[in-house]
Every structure is written in C-alpha cells, then in structure tokens.
Amino acid sequence: MRFLKIEKLSDLKTVREKVTFLAGGTDIYPLLSDGFLENEIFCDISGIENLKKISIGKKEIKIGALVTFSRIRQNSVLSHYAGALVKAAGEVGSPQIRNRATIGGNVATASPSGDSIPALFVLKARIKTNKRTIPVEDFFMGVKKTVLAKNEIITEIILPKNKMFSDFVKVGPRKALAISKVSVALAVKKKNNIAEEVLIAFGAVAPTVVRARKAEQFLTGKIFSKDNISKAAEIAKGEISPIDDFRSTGKYRRSVAGVLVARILEKAI
C-alpha cells in the first residue's frame, strides 16, 4: 500500500501509476481493515481546496467534488434549487459520516444504494471531471462501475439552476444509518397544476439508477389529480424489477416504490 498526496489538481499530471483517490474515505476505510486494498496506491485529494466550493451562478450551480454531505444539507440556497439532493444528503449515514463523506466519492463509488445518485438524475446533473463533462445519465455502467478512465477525477457536479420542486425519500430498516431498500427521487415542473416536466428515478432497485420514463411520459401534460397520481405511481412501479435479498423481498420493494412515488407527487400538488 502506498500513499501520495496532491494539493492542486494540476499535480495530478505528475502521477504516472494508476491510483485510487482518497476523499472522505468512508467507502475506502471499511475495506482497509479487511485487507482488500493491500496493493493499492492511494492518492489523497482531500487537501485540494478548489474542489470544496459550492458556487451558485446565474444559470448553474456547481458543487465541488469534495463538498461533504453535511455542507450540502446545511446549504439554504441549494434547498431552493436542489431539494432532492439536500434531502438525500440528510439521509446519508449519520453526522459522523456526513461530516466526511463527499458527493464526489458517493458518485464515484457508484453503489446501487448511493443516495445522492437518484437525486442527481432528476436534477439533470452533469459530472465534470478533469477531462470532460458527462451527463449523469451516461456516467454509470453498473454496480460500482462508471465511465471514469484511469486517474480521471471528478471535479464538480453541475446542476442547472431550475426552480423545480424536487424531493427524495428512502426506506430502510431503521431510521439512521440505513442502507436503502429502495429510494425515490422526483422532480416536477408545473404550471397551473399541470405537469410540464416530471422526472422520476429509483435507487437501490437495480445495478444502477432506474428512470421511470413511462410514468414520466404519462404524467407530462396532465393535471395533478389524485387519479393521475395513482396511475403514474402504478406505471412507475411496473418499470422496475428489484430482486429478493435478506433485507427484503423484491415484491415488497416494488410496491413500496410505487407508494413513495405517489407520496412525493401528492406533496407536489
């Protein structure tokens, strides 16, 4: 095991070997004690100040990769434009975890139960790296797999500055420190109680986030009536096929997913 530390993004150019970035370490450290990472070279990026900023521009919001969930959760501007992300940030782990865990790390880890990810989907985020900018839709390849190339580093998460209603809900066995059995993020833009745009994303039900496109389509252009909401929820839950594990049955997750969609939509009325 070896350690490098870089203080500036530009120093990355000097790094030749393939490294594993170390941000908050909350995903990495549990593996350390199991000895899984014995042959790894770590590159500590936690000192790069540039990646710790939240900037609210005219059209875009930029969240540095090293911003912790504690900071996202406490940011009052973000709660106007990215309700789902702020909510998801509050659901991550516990205070101790949120004080360390970064959004960049959560995205890079690409865990099916990564809570920020469904939120980023409905907020139409783009993932900016030192090489390119990738729409979130194209970023994830599978469980713990992303399009990131060797030593490609996430620098920012970019969100369009839309005043949309968005929310996130997750269900786990107990309140804090829960791994999601299922989570839902949803964003809605409406005019006169008619849905102009709807985005629905499910977490923890498949290897990567699943968008409920049929349900989104169904609701777009329709009135927010109770009837339409429950139909949309019904359609949405048909778009996923979660598996059984010891935490829960697939059937259960699916029906709860539907309920969660309905619940958020009802809030949006």
Added chain:
Amino acid sequence: MKIKFFLNKRKVELDVEPDKKVLYILKDLSVNSVRKGCDEEGKCGNCAILLDGKLVNSCMLIAPQIDGKNVTTVEGLSENGQLDGIQKAFIEAGVVQCGYCTPAQILAAKSLIDKVKKPTKEQIADAFEGVLCRCTGYKQIYNVFEILKGKSAKSFEKEYKKDYRVVGKLTPKIDAEQFVKADDAFVEDYVPKDALHLYILRSPHAHAEVVSIDTSEAEKMEGVEYILTHKNSPKVFYTQAGQSYPEPSPYDQQVISKKVRHIGDRVAAVAATSLEIAKAAAKKIKVKYKVLKPVFTIEDASREGAPIIHNRDTSIDPLQVGADPKRNIVCRNSGGIGDVGKGLKEADATVDGFYSTPFIQHTPLEPHTAYGYMKNGRLVIHTSVQTPFHVRRILAHILNLPENKIRIIKEKVGGGFGAKQDCGIEDIVGTIVYQSGKPVYYRMTRKEEFTVRTRPAMFMKIKAGAKKNGKITALSVETKADVGAYGPHALTVPMNGCSKTLPLFTCENMSYKVTSYYTNNVVSGAYQGYGVPQTNFAVQMTLGKLAKKLGMKYEDLILKNIVKKGYRLEILKQLGEGREGLAQKLSSCGLEECIKKGLKIYRTWRNKTSGANGEVVQGKGMAIMMQGSGIPGLDSANAVMKMISDGTFMLYIGGADLGTGEDTVAAKIAAEELGVSQDNIAVTSADTDTTPFDKGSYASSGTFFTGSAAYKAAKSMKERIIKATAKILGVKPSRVKIFPGGKVGTASRKLSFKELAMITQSGSGCGQLITSGAFTTQVSPIPYAAHFCQVSVNRRTGMVKVDKYYAVTDCGIPINPALARGQVYGAVLKTIGHTFYEALEFGKTGKCLNDNFTNYPIPGIKDVPEFFEVDFVEVKDPITPYVGKSIGELSCDGASACIGLAINDATGIWLDSWPFRPDRVLKELEKQKS
C-alpha cells in the same frame, strides 16, 4: 510519514504509517475513549472524536487526515480532574450505564452544544443518531440538555420511599465518573504491550470432521508463539454455561474439538506478538475436513436417520434432563397442573396459535474480551464476564487445577445481556495461557460475536380456553427450541419461558412441554429475558385472540385472570431448572396496580386515521409480564464488609455489575442500613481472589441476591458497631443506637465512626470490624409490569411506527430511580428492535449473512417512540425490606406482544413471528383483503 496534530490542545508529533487509522494512533497514545464497537464499519460511532470541532469516527480516518488539526476526546474535557458541565450532566441524568458508548455520546453532545445552546429535540436526535448504545434506550439523553439548561434532575426524576435517605433517592452511579472521563475501566484499557494477541481460525463448514491439521508453516513464522488445535487441546468435556453447579446444561463441548458443528466453530488458535501476525499465520494452517451433512432446522434434526451432531457417549450430563443426542435432542421436560384437556372442554371458546422467534444477537457494544497471564504459578484472567466464579470453576475443571490456582477478575463490562453469562472465551484464553505460560489478549470481532452466542430460535404452540365470562380454564405452552450447535442454557431458556408466563394467571389447568434440538446453526444461550420475551409474546397474542373471540376487551380478560398477593403458585413446583421446583405463595404482587395505573393513561389515547386515503391507521395494545429475582433454592450471594480506620467502609461483593448499576445498588443498601451517605461505601466486586462467592449476574439476581448479601453484611456490621460501642462506653448494647451521619452511642455519649474505628483497630481494641453476609433463599420476590403502546400502521407500505409506549413496573422499590428507569428504556427499545428488524439471516450453507452492524441494525436514537414513559408502583414485599425486586430482564418481556396486539387493533391482522418486517405486514394485509 511524520504528522503533527493537537490532541486535547497538546501538540503531538509522530512518525507513523500513512494508512494507520486514527483509532489506533490514539489507542497507542493511551486514549481510552475511542471505543471500537464495530469492525471499523463506521456504524457504531463509539470511536468518535472531534476533529476541528466536528464529530467524526476515528476508524474512518487515517494519519494524514489529522495532520495539522485539532483532535478532541473526552480525556481533554475535564481540566485538573474537574468534570466538564456535559460530563456532570450525563452523570446526573443517569444516562451512563455500561459506559462503553459514553465518551462518544458526550462528544456528540459537545459538538451540538458548541453550535446551539438550546437545541430542539430534533437537533438532539440528529446529533446522536450515529452513536449506538445498547443499554440506555437513549431517552435520558434528552434530560442531559435539560440539566445543561439549568434544571435539576429532581425536576423530572421522581424519588421513592419517603422514610429512606439513600435507597430510592437520586444518587450518582458509583462508577459513572470513571466512564465519563474514560479512565481505565474495561479489559482493553489494562492490556500491556507485551501481551500476545490471539486469532481464532474458525470453521467454514457447518458440520465437518477435521481429518488432518498441519500447523508447521504457521509455527515457522516469526512472532508466532503458540498454536492450539484439537490435538493439544484439553480433552475434558464441559459446558460454557455460567450456571450454578451442577448445571442443567450438557457437557458437550471441548476447548477445540476434532469435530466442528457450526460455521465459526473453533478449529485452531494462534497466539502471536501481533494480531496481524496471528491472522497471517492462521492462514497458513492447512486443514483437511471431512464434510458432513449439516442440519439447519428442527424438522431435519428430528427426522429418522438425521445426521447426529453430538455423539455424546464420552460426555456427561450432570443433571439428567431428558437428553437423547442420537436424535439430536438436547433435553426435554414437561409437566403441569390440573388437566388441560378437561379445561379446554369446559371452555366456551378456545384458540390455538403457533408462534416463532428467530436467532437474535445481544450486540453489547464491547465485545467479549479477556486478558490472561501466569503469576506465581497461578492463572490470572481479567475479563468481561457476568459469572466470574462459575468461570473459575469451569476453568479448574478444564485444566484439572485446584480452584485456588485460578483468579478471575471481572473488569467493567461494556454490556452483557446474557452474551457474557458463560465461560465463552476464558476457556480458550485460559488454556493457552496455562499451556504456554505466556500473557494472552483476546478480543472478539463484531463478526465473531454473531457466531458464538445468540438467542435460540423458538417455536411455540399455545392453547387456551375460557368461559364466556372470561375465566381462563386452560392454558398450555409447547416449545421447541433450535439451540444450535451446543447446549448451554438449552433447557432453562425455554423452561423459563414457561415458568415466567404461566404463573401470571390463576388458571387451574396448565401444562408445558419443552424440547431443545441440536442443529448446525450458531450457538445460542442466555439473553436478557431468558426465554420469556418469546414465550410471553406467544401467550399474550393467543390470549388476545381469545379475548376477541369472547368479545371482551383484552384488559378485562387479563384483569379477570391475573394472580394477586397471597396466591399460591403451585405451577412453580413443576417448573424447576432440571429438578423439582419450589411452589411459592406470592408475598407481594403489584400487577393489578400496574395495569390500573397504565390504563388511566392508555384509555386517553385515541386512535386516528391519517395520510393520503387514510393509509395510516393507529391501534393500541397492552401486555403484562413477570420475571424472577434470581433462582431461589439454587443460587447464592455473599458480601463482606470492613470498617476502615477513618470510619468509612469497604464493601466486597461477588456480584458482577455489567453496567446496570449493581455495585451502586449494593452500596446504597449498605449505606441505608448504616445511616451513612453512599460515598462512605466503596465497593470492590467480582474478583475471585478478593471478594466472596456470588453466582454472578444473571436471572435478574443482582439486586435481590447480591443486594441482600450486602444488606446482611451491613446489618451484621451495624450489630458489631453497636456491640463494640457498648463495650467502649460501658453500657448495655440495647442502649446504643446508630445515628445518621456516622455516629453511634447513647443519647448523651456518642462516638463518630472514625473514633470507633480508631479505638477498635488500636492495640487495645477488639480488632477491625469485619462482617459478612451470606444470602440464600427459598423464595424470591416476583417483579411485575404492564406495558402499553400505540402504533401507526401504514397500510400501503406495511411500515409500523411505535408512537407511544408506557411501561409501569412493580420492581418493589426503585433503589436508584434514574438507573431503574434507564433499565426499562433500554430493555424496551432493544425489544422494539427485536420485534421489527433484528434477526440473524442464514444462507444455504448455514453462513450468517448479516453478521455486522451494516446488515444487522440495532435501534438508534431516532427509533425512540415520541411518547416513551416509565413509571413505578411502590410495592412492599416482606421478603425484601429495602432490597427490591429485579427489573432489567422483566422489561424485555412485553414490547412484542404489546405491539403485536396494537397492530391487530389497527388492522385486524395477526403477526405470529418476529421480526414484524414491513413486507410481512403488507403480505398479511393483502391476505386479509383476498
């Protein structure tokens, strides 16, 4: 790499490996307060520190990340030995129990209070959600913030017993200061650097024979000092169960046996200079197994021709308890009073039900730890155990040593809950220390905890019948227990389930039958409640059904059938622990009072419907319960008391405080009797060399047994004081009295205790005043309780939330009210966890799938019901003047039934197996629809 940081404002410079975790950096700097409650998963939060004022887990940080930063731990809070306000508030609120999680909780409080002076309830819950505690139920944490606002504990905590000065009054737990400061307390705090570390190689197979084992490669490794396998392991059979001799548990175990019977069973143990080396060496041990067919269910175990798990020709059962190992039966027992068949015939309504409960883990935040060495030819073990004296006896048997060659010292225990009511690791640690002559330290991982001790899975068939007027005419319990690979507590756990439920009722026809089976599942044993939480759940749910069938309210059915003071519990004669039991006439019974007190509040709760389309429905439920206070006729406790030269006292008790406050209780009882304040009594406990014998802390015996021994020693001290004073003053003893505040004499001439001590201990005195108290009994007071709850059930998600919980308890006298209350909160919240989500899950090969806190969640502060109240009824019991009844186990017996009945009230469904997971609730709701 070189790092610099400030530890509690003091500059530290170190050269460390960059991947070294801060947890270990701090441990090396003798910072005790970072406690490791999980396998560095970030889940327990007991290892928390403040990093530049922010709460973070030290197991989730490595060296470079503290470089240049400020690290604060509780060691830095108390200046010049003076406690910080938060530390004081924790003590005053009575929220310090075992103390293992306490430092992290204090830091959580500090990180909050430094930001917000008067935090809201939500902010408090938010700040504490990442620190797990298994003892306190979190509720009294809110009081800490009230105290910090300037309120006194007396404003929210009641006192009891008007005519007493110490008993029933709010006094600090005597070891609380040690915990809030993180002074040396637990075994891990005392281990010297030269101790060898032990790693145990465990079986990957559920059932196999070790055909060959080759340790030669491992032995060659530098740093490896001793390896134990079945070859050099003692051949003696014993039971690990910490019960009085002769134990009603089969002697079916060896330190390491040639046959492995569950995944995680011991195969070899390596002692080396570091844990890493021990682990690496264990990997080099070559083991050839002959894999045998495993059995994982009672059905498979009892099938004709099933694989035999224990060929026990060689082992012995000290008590014959119906074992039939060839059929995988560990033990059996049955009996009853009256005629259940007749009772059922007489009934106007009958019901039967089938209930099951899973394997559940205790998860004390401090895992099993022990440190042993040889000293002057004697084996000494410092350990975290509930039964030091039983451990000494068991080890003497294993090692064929006289007991006086062994010393067991119980250090502070970071939670036991029954997991440590055994010789669970001292057997292997003791063997290696003795055979190698070297000092050895062993600390189990969280993962290992899940493989060595759980609660047995129980399957209960209940039959009940009653007349139209509600009089119960028949009640029977038939329990089958899957106790897993070995049989500690195999008989007594399911039996106790019967002996602490049937005697709640005046029914004349009652019967029970219990059978325990070996399987290749994890080993089970004692667990707070000891079979009662499970059986009481089954019995009360059945009676709930019966009440519905009769068209009665549950509380009316219960009130009609409960026992009262003076009732003779004939059934107890049948329900001995592997021998004849003792029938008992109830010397006191506060059950009816508990119910009536609780009903007053319960009846004001209204069920509402809410949510979209009325998806959330509320329901209410109640349950009654009893426990014992130790095992009369079987267990015993002793205490010794000395007056020392300044007139204060030393109290030596054998009882093993596991963080529940037994030492404090003993001190208070002695102080009350002697008319002095609590801090005049210093307690030394649970050291087999220096304290007298005590059965240990189990079966709810701490307060009654150990407390009574302390009472007797103090009473005898009082008599000695009076006699000695009479002699000095030259008056008749009948004229001498003890006056409060440590004075003794006649109305006109008094000596202070200090003067008395100096005279008696001088060359011309009668010698130091030393007394002892031996306590045995044929009767023990029975504690009772009634619990009430209201739940919300979401019909669409199947999720259930406990909105209100109210527990009313007859524990005789709450000797230490804040601690007693904390016991109830902790037990109830734990049982809420058991009811809703705690259960070990196994894969096809018998491997546990959730042996960590990530996948086996335990309740956190956000799981505490919004309304969560505990009350006591004061009940006089002639058996126990101011000693009181038990409380800790009792309080585990009600939540499941209470919640189960409330869910039925809300929705009409009956849940008959734990855990009540939302998917199961939903399934039942769907079944109901169709």
